[in-house]
Amino acid sequence: MSVRTRSDRPATLVILGASGDLTRRLLLPGIGSLLAHEPDRDVRVIGADRDSRPDGDFEAEVRAALTEGGAGATCVDRVAGSSSYVSLDATDHGALTDLLRAAAAPAPGSEAAEHDGERRVVLYFALPPAVTAKVCGALCDVDLPAELHLAMEKPFGQDEDGARALNALVAQLVPDDQVHRVDHFLGMTTVLDLIALRFANRMFQAVWTGEHVAGIEIAYDEQIALEGRAGYYDHAGALRDMIQSHLLQVMALATMEPPASITERDLRDAQAAALRATRLWGGSAVGASRRARYTAGRVEGVDDGGRAVSRSVPSYVDEDGVDPARGTETLAQITVEVANSRWAGVPITLRSGKALGGANKHVALTFAPVRHLPGGLTGADPEDRLVIGLNPDTMELRVTTNSLDDPLALGQSVLRADLRRASLAPYGEVLAGILDGDGMLTVRGDAAEECWRICDEVLAAWDADEVPMEEYPAGSAVPEGWGAALG
Ligand SMILES: O=P(O)(O)OC[C@H]1O[C@@H](O)[C@H](O)[C@@H](O)[C@@H]1O
Numbered sequence: 001m002s003v004r005t006r007s008d009r010p011a012t013l014v015i016l017g018a019s020g021d022l023t024r025r026l027l028l029p030g031i032g033s034l035l036a037h038e039p040d041r042d043v044r045v046i047g048a049d050r051d052s053r054p055d056g057d058f059e060a061e062v063r064a065a066l067t068e069g070g071a072g073a074t075c076v077d078r079v080a081g082s083s084s085y086v087s088l089d090a091t092d093h094g095a096l097t098d099l100l101r102a103a104a105a106p107a108p109g110s111e112a113a114e115h116d117g118e119r120r121v122v123l124y125f126a127l128p129p130a131v132t133a134k135v136c137g138a139l140c141d142v143d144l145p146a147e148l149h150l151a152m153e154k155p156f157g158q159d160e161d162g163a164r165a166l167n168a169l170v171a172q173l174v175p176d177d178q179v180h181r182v183d184h185f186l187g188m189t190t191v192l193d194l195i196a197l198r199f200a201n202r203m204f205q206a207v208w209t210g211e212h213v214a215g216i217e218i219a220y221d222e223q224i225a226l227e228g229r230a231g232y233y234d235h236a237g238a239l240r241d242m243i244q245s246h247l248l249q250v251m252a253l254a255t256m257e258p259p260a261s262i263t264e265r266d267l268r269d270a271q272a273a274a275l276r277a278t279r280l281w282g283g284s285a286v287g288a289s290r291r292a293r294y295t296a297g298r299v300e301g302v303d304d305g306g307r308a309v310s311r312s313v314p315s316y317v318d319e320d321g322v323d324p325a326r327g328t329e330t331l332a333q334i335t336v337e338v339a340n341s342r343w344a345g346v347p348i349t350l351r352s353g354k355a356l357g358g359a360n361k362h363v364a365l366t367f368a369p370v371r372h373l374p375g376g377l378t379g380a381d382p383e384d385r386l387v388i389g390l391n392p393d394t395m396e397l398r399v400t401t402n403s404l405d406d407p408l409a410l411g412q413s414v415l416r417a418d419l420r421r422a423s424l425a426p427y428g429e430v431l432a433g434i435l436d437g438d439g440m441l442t443v444r445g446d447a448a449e450e451c452w453r454i455c456d457e458v459l460a461a462w463d464a465d466e467v468p469m470e471e472y473p474a475g476s477a478v479p480e481g482w483g484a485a486l487g
Helices: 021-037 057-069 073-081 093-104 129-139 160-171 189-199 202-207 230-255 264-276 426-435 445-463
Strands: 011-016 043-049 084-087 120-125 148-152 179-181 213-221 278-280 289-295 297-302 308-313 331-338 348-353 361-367 385-389 394-402 410-418 469-473
Touching (some): 021 057, 021 426, 043 093, 057 084, 179 445, 230 348
Antiparallel strands (some): 213 361, 331 348, 394 410
């Protein structure tokens, strides 16, 4: 689905934190995926980080990652060949001035050098929030390029006050439509499918309300465990890592009012309005949230790519780099209500966790039972559900029909669709918009603050130990009693 406005303006992507894991695993392959679809796109990559690297080292990394993302050989040669790496302290305004000047200039030796205007510069902060804030502070003293866009990785701040302070700081640098708070879930194919599904189908449009929907569950249960990310994850935990960012964004798309158009302003207005109306279910984090941590176990099953998985996982507290005293959760669930006339009274459950047995990743709507069932039909009326799979991309509609062996007894039939397409990788989709200067698939400042407002209340209750920390063996299903609470 192409939801973007294409721009032909050449762009330079400057990655701060270029030696980090995110750059190698996601950003550069994301660019590779984009170049696989748009091989002529004029993009130059400059990596920057504190460490010095041997000549050609970064170029080789770019080359490998673009190839991994699917870019063709000629394109890889061109883009990797024009890439460069700078070793610097990104909190030093002199170093930032030089970096941004080089980024805005036409590529050295490029044919376009003489008649090319300044390139659009995207400064990508692949950095922890505290460092991001320091770099923004240093940028206040820099003469910034004419069209500078800032792309910021999650978490955007550490809480609502922190997000507000960071928003105020970046507002001193560039207008808000040039700030892109990155959430790669907004680039997922089936997340974007929600838009067409909801607003271009008479059938679904009519029933997508609290009149007909009894509950919504947005789950991202992962089989992967910590994977060596204790330095980040042990400070974040499942609520900050997945719900504060990704799942609330998905919820906003699933519950927002119809936007007048699918454009940056209208879409972001609709998402922000849904988030503003969001409250914890029952008004308190105590009844509306659960948290748990995995103990040792064995994860077996099939991963997102359909490959068999079988590995033993140590208890979370025994994982390398974890501080048991920190009490980090690896599974979190909150139930909220979008308190407006469309959704009031409908519980919306958001859940994500690591080292789980089943990879349930979906947006699932459970429809209310019919008001009246004609007499003569026997058996219980099964719940009708629409389940949109997020990775792998699928759609399943479970509808009540006659049972197979008795025409007057109720049963259920399942209609399944495989929605996997040759689309861009989620990071590619999001980066495409950012490089084009279009923020539609990134998070607006007010929406980021709203997501923290919702989660801060839960985090405060957890810090005060008002919600018990439960345990689940790695490889098990979500603990008993979790999941969508209907009614
Ligand atoms: O399935 P994907 O696209 O890798 O997204 C899930 C990941 O999203 C990241 O943002 C989280 O930090 C990870 O913990 C999580 O595993």
